[in-house]
Amino acid sequence: MQIIDGNAIAESIITELTAHVSGFTKQKPVVAFIRVGEDPASVSYVRKKQKTAERIGIESRLHLLPEDVSKEALFEQIDVLNADTNVNGILVQAPLPAHIDETETFNRVTPEKDVDGFNTLNIGKLCQEDPSGFVACTPAGIVELIGRSNIETEGRHVVVVGRSQIVGKPAALLMMRKGLPGNATVTVCHSRTKDLPSITRKADILIAAIGRANFVTGDMVKEGVAVIDVGINRLADSSKKNGYRLVGDVEFSSVAEKASHITPVPGGVGPMTVAMLMQNTVRAFQAARHE
Amino acid sequence: MQIIDGNAIAESIITELTAHVSGFTKQKPVVAFIRVGEDPASVSYVRKKQKTAERIGIESRLHLLPEDVSKEALFEQIDVLNADTNVNGILVQAPLPAHIDETETFNRVTPEKDVDGFNTLNIGKLCQEDPSGFVACTPAGIVELIGRSNIETEGRHVVVVGRSQIVGKPAALLMMRKGLPGNATVTVCHSRTKDLPSITRKADILIAAIGRANFVTGDMVKEGVAVIDVGINRLADSSKKNGYRLVGDVEFSSVAEKASHITPVPGGVGPMTVAMLMQNTVRAFQAARHE
Numbered sequence: 001m002q003i004i005d006g007n008a009i010a011e012s013i014i015t016e017l018t019a020h021v022s023g024f025t026k027q028k029p030v031v032a033f034i035r036v037g038e039d040p041a042s043v044s045y046v047r048k049k050q051k052t053a054e055r056i057g058i059e060s061r062l063h064l065l066p067e068d069v070s071k072e073a074l075f076e077q078i079d080v081l082n083a084d085t086n087v088n089g090i091l092v093q094a095p096l097p098a099h100i101d102e103t104e105t106f107n108r109v110t111p112e113k114d115v116d117g118f119n120t121l122n123i124g125k126l127c128q129e130d131p132s133g134f135v136a137c138t139p140a141g142i143v144e145l146i147g148r149s150n151i152e153t154e155g156r157h158v159v160v161v162g163r164s165q166i167v168g169k170p171a172a173l174l175m176m177r178k179g180l181p182g183n184a185t186v187t188v189c190h191s192r193t194k195d196l197p198s199i200t201r202k203a204d205i206l207i208a209a210i211g212r213a214n215f216v217t218g219d220m221v222k223e224g225v226a227v228i229d230v231g232i233n234r235l236a237d238s239s240k241k242n243g244y245r246l247v248g249d250v251e252f253s254s255v256a257e258k259a260s261h262i263t264p265v266p267g268g269v270g271p272m273t274v275a276m277l278m279q280n281t282v283r284a285f286q287a288a289r290h291e
Numbered sequence: 292m293q294i295i296d297g298n299a300i301a302e303s304i305i306t307e308l309t310a311h312v313s314g315f316t317k318q319k320p321v322v323a324f325i326r327v328g329e330d331p332a333s334v335s336y337v338r339k340k341q342k343t344a345e346r347i348g349i350e351s352r353l354h355l356l357p358e359d360v361s362k363e364a365l366f367e368q369i370d371v372l373n374a375d376t377n378v379n380g381i382l383v384q385a386p387l388p389a390h391i392d393e394t395e396t397f398n399r400v401t402p403e404k405d406v407d408g409f410n411t412l413n414i415g416k417l418c419q420e421d422p423s424g425f426v427a428c429t430p431a432g433i434v435e436l437i438g439r440s441n442i443e444t445e446g447r448h449v450v451v452v453g454r455s456q457i458v459g460k461p462a463a464l465l466m467m468r469k470g471l472p473g474n475a476t477v478t479v480c481h482s483r484t485k486d487l488p489s490i491t492r493k494a495d496i497l498i499a500a501i502g503r504a505n506f507v508t509g510d511m512v513k514e515g516v517a518v519i520d521v522g523i524n525r526l527a528d529s530s531k532k533n534g535y536r537l538v539g540d541v542e543f544s545s546v547a548e549k550a551s552h553i554t555p556v557p558g559g560v561g562p563m564t565v566a567m568l569m570q571n572t573v574r575a576f577q578a579a580r581h582e
Contacts, residue, residue: 124415155485187478194446
């Protein structure tokens with residue numbers, strides 16, 4: 001059994017990107033972050049993304065807007081960044097305050113700078129297998145983990161548990177696309193699926209993106225399955241300083257006993273999303289500069 | 292066993308649309324067709340669409356361009372129709388000559404008038420379950436056939452054979468969406484799938500969109516399956532005046548013996564696509580007029 005080390009794989013991607021970016025002598029890629037309000041998780045995510053950008057040689061800019069910012073003011077900020085030819089990537093950190101529609105906001109970002117891959121046009125391109133689009137960072141990270149772990153996908157049965165717009169569906173579309181990693185037979189399950197264990201037991205590769213702690217247990221998988229656990233759930237744990245521990249959607253102990261490969265939580269898919277964001281930014285830069 | 296009568300279902304949709312359109316007293320919906328060259332199948336398809344439009348009370352306009360038309364001239368014609376506020380829907384009949392890229396052409400049509408549902412933005416909206424988009428006519432017709440035949444989809448296992456951009460993938464996304472018809476567990480199979488019969492035998496609903504005559508046989512399905520056959524294949528048949536007969540991707544005789552529902556070819560999915568095009572046109576008209 002092999003534990004897929006998301007930290008190590010993300011680190012090699014960051015090293016590759018650093019070498020790549022050092023070759024851009026005239027200009028460096030620029031990513032702009034917009035953060036609305038002071039949500040502690042958002043503060044921490046954006047800081048992490050900025051730090052990684054800095055390591056790679058990507059310049060980052062941070063635009064802070066107050067929690068009560070109007071939609072118009074937020075969109076004006078996005079428009080300014082859309083028009084700024086020095087900015088290659090724009091990321092509006094979710095969640096946004098309730099008075100601002102997230103889909104509308106993500107669609108305000110011009111598709112060429114939508115390094116988050118949330119713009120409807122980029123989702124359409126993913127479905128059409130048009131490589132000029134940006135793939136959202138979590139599903140892109142899942143595919144990268146599978147590819148770099150040399151897990152064969154062609155003709156194998158991938159079961160995705162979860163049908164969300166940002167993980168389940170794009171991951172399914174990526175795994176069924178023509179090419180590698182891909183060419184898989186793909187089943188998408190969700191809350192309405194009947195007799196879920198009978199389906200997850202068919203999986204050669206299981207992608208769990210349900211958002212329920214320890215949901216997938218050892219009796220639900222077959223021997224030799226490769227497991228990608230996308231869940232990040234907090235479980236109360238008084239032995240921890242902060243009062244909780246992070247667990248995935250997969251019960252690690254029982255599933256690991258049968259798996260050929262498994263991602264841990266934390267340290268699996270999580271670190272990959274930041275690496276994929278950086279990869280998208282470098283791609284946006286190259287597309288804009290025709291490098 | 293119930294044969295799903297696509298002609299009859301399409302006819303009831305046309306009757307409903309006719310009643311609906313008769314209520315538009317000030318203006319009528321307008322659909323514009325662009326046909327390039329004289330491909331006999333295209334001539335016949337466009338004529339059929341125009342006839343159906345006329346029956347419903349939708350005005351149709353036909354723009355004929357020569358086979359050797361430049362991309363620029365074709366796009367100029369599309370732009371004129373995009374800008375014409377009296378035109379609600381625009382359909383560029385495929386196939387296009389080899390020197391013109393189809394995806395680029397379909398994306399030239401403004402999404403609000405893309406009644407064919409081929410624009411990348413509308414495909415993205417389908418994936419995002421945004422009902423403001425247009426769904427391509429064949430997958431929309433499949434869902435309508437299932438819904439109007441009262442075939443339950445919630446929690447049932449839909450197996451789609453074929454992963455094309457225009458049928459397999461959108462049909463899969465529609466069947467897994469939140470809502471009805473939908474909420475199904477969905478498996479997408481294709482040419483790289485291993486042991487296809489073991490998967491098709493799990494299907495409560497089988498959607499066959501492979502493009503190979505009589506490919507799905509009785510031994511590949513379980514008792515009680517509902518079968519939607521999207522294939523239209525020509526088989527040489529000297530007993531026919533024109534030298535061929537049309538068959539689906541499903542071997543009708545052997546599969547019908549086990550099926551609860553099955554679409555015939557011709558007379559199944561085929562007639563639905565024209566009806567769905569008309570429905571999209573009426574929707575485009577209503578969205579433009581805010582009726």
